[in-house]
Amino acid sequence: MxxxxxxxxxxxxxxxxxxxxxxxxxxxxxxxxxxxxxxxxxxxxxxxxxxxxxxxxxxxxxxxxxxxxxxxxxxxxxxxxxxxxxxxxxxxxxxxxxxxxxxxxxxxxxxxxxAHNSANRQGFNQKDTIYLVTPDRFANGDPSNDSVSGLQDKANRSAPGGRHGGDIQGLIDQLDYISSTGFTQIWSMPLLENAMDDHSYHGYAITDFYEIDPRYGTNSQYRQFSHQAGDEGVGIIMDMVLNHIGSNHPWMEDMPAKNWINHDGQFSPTTHRRESLHDPHGVQADQQAFSDGWFVPSMPDLNQRNPYLANYLIQNAIWWVEYANLSGIRVDTYSYSDKAFLSDWTARLTSEYPNLNIVGEEWTTNPVITAYWQAGSYRADNYASSLPSVMDFPLQDTLVNALKDKETWGTGLVSLYNLLAGDFIYGDPYNLVIFGDNHDMSRIYTQLEESYPLWDMAMTFLLTSRGIPQVYYGTEILMANPDSDDHGIIRSDFPGGWQGDKVNAFTQKGLSDEQRQAYNRIKSLLALRKDHPVVATGKFTHFAPADGIYVYFRTNDAGEGAMVILNKNNEVASVALSRFEPVLKRFSTAVGWQDKQSLSVKNAKVDVAPQSATVWLLQ
Missing domain, CATH: 2.60.40.10 (Immunoglobulins)
Structure with missing residues (x-):
């Protein structure tokens, strides 16, 4: 033992x-x-x-x-x-x-x-933009903890799957970069102890639920990070894992109960068939094959039907919210945990913290399955869910295809319109977390074949559409993973995070002109969201795309509004505004966000640059 x-x-x-x-x-x-x-x-x-x-x-x-x-x-x-x-x-x-x-x-x-008023803490919401970070690959603020005695996986920056040395001190050191760019929330991949033999940097094979991995820092340092981020106006979202542990967790040698780990502690793979949980014609055996199966042998699957384990996980989440003053939680592999447990877990967290936001990862491009988990959505089986938010994978997939596919009656921008037209299935589509990429998929710049105009349209859409946008670190400088889908390559080091780096994105030293252009575009869009909150929080209204043009609006009851025009064509498009009179009738003038051009919305036409996204503020 x-x-x-x-x-x-x-x-x-x-x-x-x-x-x-x-x-x-x-x-x-x-x-x-x-x-x-x-x-x-x-x-x-x-x-x-x-x-x-x-x-x-x-x-x-x-x-x-x-x-x-x-x-x-x-x-x-x-x-x-x-x-x-x-x-x-x-x-x-x-x-x-x-x-x-x-x-x-x-x-x-x-x-x-x-802490005073802790129960009423405000979680992340539509006003926010989330910056997702792979901490081992962002900034190495303390080289002395790159390798730690007693932990097998040592620093090896040359290995894509090795530990590269990024840490909490690096995050603290770069808080000014994150906040000055305009991000208001930081979601870091897990920072808890991962005493695994290799590939421990990603953090999802936890071996201690109450201790920060010493290669990242300490518990008190994580709390310091949260407090200093708060001083910068930035909230902290913790990445939590309820479904599994790392195979080197002490429980694997001494389980509190025989049924603590699914399949008697022996590897049996999950089917990944999440559809079985929702199938009205299905059988329980298929559901259990999905929920009780393990991802890989190194990630034993927890049995949350054990009430003591369920309590442990619930209290652990509450403890970190309270201890580290969190503004939110992101739950890894959400649907793989026991359904009844997830109902209890979300109910307990939202009861303790009514305004805390929690987003679950349900990786499916089927919006019906995504919507199932969000509080307020219709569910035929009357399942009780208090989960406020879900990652909008359907929108991510559709956005990429909408920008890349040829414009036809049924493909291109119309697919984006069609998906959003189905938002009625969600309890609250405005509270979904939307994104172009994350740590588990190719970077958005790579997905869009390294086309800057398509990248610009994607980022403009994500930062002006309904939902809460999340941007993966490095997206702002066009980080890419050409010719490789290796996660270690996707999660490459942020340039400038290590002493001696020839390129420093924190200061823009060594960046290409296009990278600087991308950074300034992101920074400007984030400033737009802050200076004109209607862009982030207003009612979303869109019109069916036509001839490669997609127009949508954000408006509020205070008489504020914004109009966004996506032009996928390779030439300038002249857009008649008369079609949008149902929304524009409340306004008299449209002012170009960037060029400050002012025009009357009555019977006007707008010339839109090819392959571009333009924003107009309505008055």
Whole structure:
């Protein structure tokens, strides 16, 4: 059995362990490592891990620390304590663990004072633009932690799948770049410990749910990052993994319960047939083959039907929101977890934090399946979901094809129009996260065959359409992955993030003219969203594309508006505005966002440059 790791978290060492005189070498590891007074739910379940602790009795020196139940499962090294926190005040509480009248362990458990108005924190929303970062590949702020003793996967910047050294300090160092560009949220791929033998940089094979990987930094440094980002007006979205763990997680050598891992802890691959969850003609066996199967042997699939594991994952999410002052959560491989658990998980999180935004990854191009998970959507099976947002993969796929395909009656821009016309299936289409690419697919510049005009149209659309836009790091400087779909290449190092880099995108040193043009375009669009919020939050109204021209509007009740014209043609197009009178009748003048050209919207025509996206502010 792996030696129990005695943890003194960087969260100000909230858990202190006192050894007994019986000669026990390892003290108890308690999860969550601390909690807070006055949380919405008055229940807390502690997982205690220590040699031979199962079957212990637990006593507390303070009567306000009310223990409802103490449980042992299959492992002799785990104990679960259900606590009624309704009367708990901030402070340290002494826990004593005994067997047959003999004290085995004692520990102090800390209940902290909750931050003011924490429950009402505002999550990310339509006003925001999310910057997605692969932290290992963004900026190396602290070279001293590139390789860490005791962790097998060492720094090797020359290997696409190796660790390159990017870290939390690098993110802190570049907060000014991110905020000055105009991004208002940062979603980082997972930063938790991944004690895997190789390819640990991506972060999705977690081996400790409560500890930042030391090659990235510490818990306290992550909290510092969140606080400093907040000072810059930037929120932090944490990437959470509920479906699986890394095969080097201590649970794989000592499971708290026999059914902790699906398929008895033995690899059995998922079918990836997410359709089985929604099939009215389907069978349960197909559903379980999807949900209970593993991605790969190195990612054991968690069984969230076990109520103790479900509680562990729910409390872990709440703990990080509270500890690191998060503005949102992105949930990896959302639909692969147990459906009933997902219902409970989202209900508990949104009950604790009514305004927190949570976006689930459901990688399908079928909008019916995407919509199923969002709160407020119609579901034939009456499934209860409190998930506020979903990644809009259908829009990503359609946008690329709409820009690349030939303009015909049924292809090209009309496919984008057709998809958006189906938004009625969503509980809230304006709260979907929209994007051109992410860390698991070719970069948008590559997908669009490195055509700058098509890239410009795609980014303009994403930053002026309905939904919450997400931009992958490097998109603003046209990072690409030509001739390779290797994830390590897609997630290449951001130039300038390492000492000695010949190109520095943070200062624009060494960038090509086209890269500078792209950066300035993104920065200008983000400034447009900030200076004219109607572009980001207004009602979306569009007209069916015709002759390679697609026109849509963002308007609000305050009399503000914006008109966006996409011209896919290879020549200048003259667009008569009379067709758009149902929207334009509220306005008298259109002013070009960039050229400041002003014209009357009555019976006017607008000349639009070839292969371009233009924005007009309406007055």
């Amino acid at each position: 792996r030696t129990t790791r005695l943890r003194f978290p960087a969260c100000l060492a909230t858990l202190s362990v006192v050894f007994s005189a019986q000669g026990v070498e390892s003290g108890p590891q308690i999860s969550p490592p601390n909690w807070w007074a006055n949380m919405g739910a008055s229940t807390l379940q502690l997982m205690v891990h220590a040699p031979d602790i199962a079957g212990s009795t637990v006593s507390v020196g303070d009567s306000t620390f009310k223990i409802d139940k103490v449980s042992s499962l299959d492992s002799k090294n785990y104990l679960f304590i259900d606590v009624d926190t309704s009367d708990l005040m901030p402070g340290d509480y002494a826990l004593t663990f005994s067997k047959q009248g003999k004290q085995l362990y004692s520990a102090l458990y800390t209940i902290e004072k909750r």
